[in-house]
Amino acid sequence: MKFGICELAIVPIRKQPSDCSEMINQILFGEIYEVIESQHKWIKIQLNHDGYKGWISINQFIEINKKDYIFLKSHNSKVVNEKFITLIKNKIPFEIVIGSFLPFFKKNYLKVNDNSYKLDKSLNINNYSLLEKAKLFLNTPYLWGGRSIFGIDCSGFMQILFRLEGKTLPRDAYQQEKEGVLIDSLKNSQSGDLAFFNNNKGKIIHVGMIIEKDKIIHASGRVKIDLLDKKGIFCQENNIYTHNLITIKRI
Template sequence: MSRFSRTLSLLMIGLTLILWHCQKQSPSTSPRFESLITEVKQEFAPDRRVAIYEVEEVVRDGYSVLRGETNLPAAHQRLLDKIAATEGHFLDSIAVLPDPALGARQWALVNNSVANIRSRASHSAELATQALLGTPLNVFKRDGSFSLVQTPDGYIGWVDNGAIVRVDAAELKRYKQAPRVVFLPVYGFAREQAASGSAVVSDLVSGGLLEKTGRSGTYFQVRYPDGRQGFVSMGEAVDYEAWLAGIQSGEKNLIKEARAFMGVPYLWGGTSTKGVDCSGFTKAVYLMNGVILPRDASQQVHVGTVVDSSGTFENLRPGDLLFFGRAAT
């Protein structure tokens, strides 16, 4: 073999080894952790209505980047631990909510008679649920004129910033410890003065809460979360703590509260006396009987005790909830 042929052969062998080595050491070009992301989601956040876990793996320049957000620190840590156990290399860009940009004010109080909570940060988005005046909310982040919030029943959605007042932990604690009144009729008003003909401060609906600051004749003096003052008739509102202590959630009271909704219009996403959908109606009725039900029918079906699954309805009592659908096959 000539010197040229031997040299060429050695070069070819060397080039092959170099290419093989580079291919073996090159970073991955496809996602590696998708199954782990899904496992953690199923464990911690199977229902996106009540938990935020939007995580994805993106491969950049051959390396994995985890991006997205969650309001569950435990889920975030579990995912990191699972990936670490595989000795995988990645960049963690997952945002854990609440957004630090909120500062200390990571809670809010509803400041309108009813706050509309939507599926997206837009007034044209689907109405997901509602929250009543004085309801405390968790705040996760802001997007323009909307905030992503969570109601006491766990439901998550976007609310117009004009409908809430953000507070810090100390302010929220003070509000919860302050004397409050609950409004009972289907609809009414808070007045500027302690008189029925006085100018209106705002409308009120059943279940709304206001801080009680005093009395004037037959009126409670009240304060809104944004500091506005007003008066509510004692014939329409009662002390909140006394009301809670005196609730007797029996069949008669459930029927009475349900009948108060006669004529209230149907509203997809509604949970107030301004408008209700099917599960919003049952939720509102039980709320005024001291019971907080989950928001949707598919969630409410898991609450309480099964009374009858045969369809004969023989054991039903007033206040039982009926669910309709097709049997799973």
Template sequence: MNIRYVRDTFANLWLDPGKVREVDRPSLHCPMDRETWLAMGTENRLDLVGRLESQVLYGAPVQVMEEREGWVRVCVPGQFTPKDSGGYPGWIPASQLTFDREYHQAWETSPFAWVTADRSRLLLDSGEEVELSFMTRLPQVGERDGDVIVRTPGGETGRIPAEEVTVARQLPVTGVEARIRTAERFLGLPYLWAGMSSFGFDCSGFMYRIFEANGIAIPRDADPQARYGQRVSKEELAPGDLLFFAHEEGKGAIHHVGMYIGDGSFIHSPNTPNPVKINRLTDEPYHSELCWGARYQGGESFT
């Protein structure tokens, strides 16, 4: 199996290299010019639909399927999708991926330092800094002076403030209240199509990370999230359940997901003009498009 690891804050997963626009060029380098790329206007953000598929965080593995002209076609283990049994498929610039044998071995066996702060900074031994997203995980190799020491995909070690990470091979399943508190920390964060980082989430990416942070694995996209959880009717909704919204007044294709937080309200990452927010189920178009909910409690199988 040909595995590589992401060596930037995050790597974009593109549908097709031929669909990358000029405005996306700052995101193709390593390190990417993240601030310039994220500063694109609303029209360009809307135009990411049909171009960008998902994102992969710093240090995470991808399985290489093909290489072509500076690009690598990969599958992303852990981002479950019916599109490919190996994980979410797409293209990443080759420069944003690397392989170090010691890192690979540590990834397979060591406890992880999970970034549970909204964001953090990794200080490499070389003096370079890497900004880290919420839910970045790196193999932990020690502790020193209030920092967690981690191994990095480039073969170095580095330091992350201990108060900004949780060290565990797998994060424990927490209660519903913790899940809701985690989600509420991101109120106001801008929406980003295909976003999987705390620099911008799409609707299903937001839910994926919130559940992951609380020890529960769910599929990557809204439609499989709706199909693989325990189905819950509108009348049976409980806090912590996912809510799904569909075209044709709730009878068509699912296009949106949020999380019920009780008292007729839900939290979600709505769309490009609107950041993470809380809405009422009586608000339109959500009232007419709500189709059902899904409950995940940990341990679900997606095969």
């Protein structure tokens, strides 16, 4: 079996082995995965952190040895907690995004295989609250399958946000709804609880984070703050309810 690591800021994961196929997820710098299948110019992978499967271009595949994979799998890598940080490799700078991992990080250096990277400045040690971290993403455009500050979907937003808190969430909203402790009503909710929303068939299709008993931050069109009541999300911009509230969970 082969193992890989993301050595680019963002790598798209596709539903099928084709550049024209739907992007269903993304890998961020430093995330690791197993290779489970290969087809010509494509490889099918399974992400270590949430078990998600999909196809990436072989041109974006970076192999790591089993020893390093096992080490990274069993040790928590440092997480980027700023919108962007700059890495320098062979005197060439490039940026990676919030939520990325820094493998084998030590004294402002990190390593991927034989490649050494230096941070252009020390990592901030911030004590941002969960809400302050969430607000870093405000106005990030919605992107189906996205997990970055350049474009993000509702469940990707929650997954990255809680990673910044040292917590691991599954990838999709319906999976996240199975986590945590059920809160019986909106009036008993608190800032940081996750609110889930369904469609007319009862399927969980959306998630956001409650920031007050009557407000929610979520990715819908862009990351924004909307009103929330027991019926669901009310968008003041369009003066309509956009999502039907079904469940509240405390992670």
